[in-house]
Amino acid sequence: MDTIQLRTPIPGPKSKTLSERRAAAVPRALSHATPIYVAKAQDAWLEDVDGNRYIDFAGGIGCINIGHRREPVLSAIREQLNDFLHTCVQVTPYEGYIRLAERMNQVTPGKFPKKTLFVNSGAEAVENAVKIARAHTGRPGIIAFEDAFHGRTMMTLALTSKTHPYKAGFAPFPGDVYRIPYAYCYRCSYSLQYPSCDLYCARHLEDTFKRVVASEDVAAVIAEPVLGEGGFVVPPPDYFRVLIDICHKHNVLFIADEVQSGFGRTGKLFASEHYGIEPDILVSAKSLGGGLPLAAITGRAEIMDAPDPGGLGGTFAGNPVSCAAALAVLDLFDHEDLLKRANEIGNLFQKRAREWQKRWPMVGDVRGLGGMQAIELVKSAESREPAAEETKQVTQYCYEHGLITITAGSYSNVIRVLVPLVVTDAQMDEALDVLEAGIQTVCEKSRTVAQPV
Numbered sequence: 001m002d003t004i005q006l007r008t009p010i011p012g013p014k015s016k017t018l019s020e021r022r023a024a025a026v027p028r029a030l031s032h033a034t035p036i037y038v039a040k041a042q043d044a045w046l047e048d049v050d051g052n053r054y055i056d057f058a059g060g061i062g063c064i065n066i067g068h069r070r071e072p073v074l075s076a077i078r079e080q081l082n083d084f085l086h087t088c089v090q091v092t093p094y095e096g097y098i099r100l101a102e103r104m105n106q107v108t109p110g111k112f113p114k115k116t117l118f119v120n121s122g123a124e125a126v127e128n129a130v131k132i133a134r135a136h137t138g139r140p141g142i143i144a145f146e147d148a149f150h151g152r153t154m155m156t157l158a159l160t161s162k163t164h165p166y167k168a169g170f171a172p173f174p175g176d177v178y179r180i181p182y183a184y185c186y187r188c189s190y191s192l193q194y195p196s197c198d199l200y201c202a203r204h205l206e207d208t209f210k211r212v213v214a215s216e217d218v219a220a221v222i223a224e225p226v227l228g229e230g231g232f233v234v235p236p237p238d239y240f241r242v243l244i245d246i247c248h249k250h251n252v253l254f255i256a257d258e259v260q261s262g263f264g265r266t267g268k269l270f271a272s273e274h275y276g277i278e279p280d281i282l283v284s285a286k287s288l289g290g291g292l293p294l295a296a297i298t299g300r301a302e303i304m305d306a307p308d309p310g311g312l313g314g315t316f317a318g319n320p321v322s323c324a325a326a327l328a329v330l331d332l333f334d335h336e337d338l339l340k341r342a343n344e345i346g347n348l349f350q351k352r353a354r355e356w357q358k359r360w361p362m363v364g365d366v367r368g369l370g371g372m373q374a375i376e377l378v379k380s381a382e383s384r385e386p387a388a389e390e391t392k393q394v395t396q397y398c399y400e401h402g403l404i405t406i407t408a409g410s411y412s413n414v415i416r417v418l419v420p421l422v423v424t425d426a427q428m429d430e431a432l433d434v435l436e437a438g439i440q441t442v443c444e445k446s447r448t449v450a451q452p453v
Ligand SMILES: Cc1ncc(COP(=O)(O)O)c(C=O)c1O
Pocket: 061, 121, 122, 123, 124, 126, 149, 150, 151, 152, 224, 228, 229, 257, 258, 259, 260, 261, 285, 286
């Protein structure tokens, strides 16, 4: 039986009523990718309040890599609920926090001694990584990338690249943030081509230290190993090694923001492993908590110990229920071959998406790492002009036909896959059929359709 089951036109009447209540009660700045209100979710599907069932390619924006409501996570949460909910780790600590820190120190890349701090969200984790890097180096500067996304708090907005809707109107932001181009080969800022470019964009960091900010004023370079909100851009395999060598030559730390690329999404527990790199600090969140809010900052022990006692923390940071859930998430990665599945999902997607690229020039780029896959839509293969409106239309077609997808990219023209890794082959086929039909419909409508080859 198909997973997708639509009983009403989308959105259904109950979702519509909730949308009206939302408009009156919630600020409009909290946007919604779909007008669908959820009633239940399991594994890789969601059901809305009108009884319509969808395949979930968004996974709570990458928080549900292990699947919705996995029993081992639910039972770990239930057990913790029986004991205590909250004491604040800074007042009366508990073992779950320590056990999870020990596990994080083991599973993150790097064979050196590490320590881990827990907070509530990805943005809060990035904020703390910056504090720790500054405390350790005694330097203020942070270098971030074009197309980066690091969160919505003030410091992380300073690091985030995309202006609308994230930054516009919210300035001033904290200072001492410098921005350099990322290795976005499809839209290379230097109009070069890999590998003949010899990784000019990475090597250009030396130039930045000469012409933009002195390296002795820079605490850290922060990068996503695969861009998340920036459009699932995967740098060449040797890019980060070159970049980090330059950082370390100047005693600048390298922070990997693995909030979106972590916890199995790319076919390794952390995307950094694909590049053979060992970040000085690694930030993770999203799928760490299996659906509960939790984020981690893991780094070299001597760096993590730089701030004085009391300098780091937060009332709810590393709360016991989230820690219990996260321990169960890590157990699931030990017991189930979710990493292999991420690669299989990537292959299933690539196979179909490469066919679409041949048929429709609107599918400009197909890219990804493991289960972190995307297509970038353009007006024409030659101009590569971003097709943002068409991208919106495809995602609308998808949710109206039973597939929840979300967009990404500085030009809002990327459709990304963050499907729970427990999705079945049959569900992938069903979902990709919807996405394909959506692309075809929009191509035909916008007359960008090419002759089938
Ligand atoms: C790479 C990256 N860093 C940081 C964040 C911010 O995380 P949060 O929304 O949990 O604050 C996100 C969120 O999408 C992200 O993708």
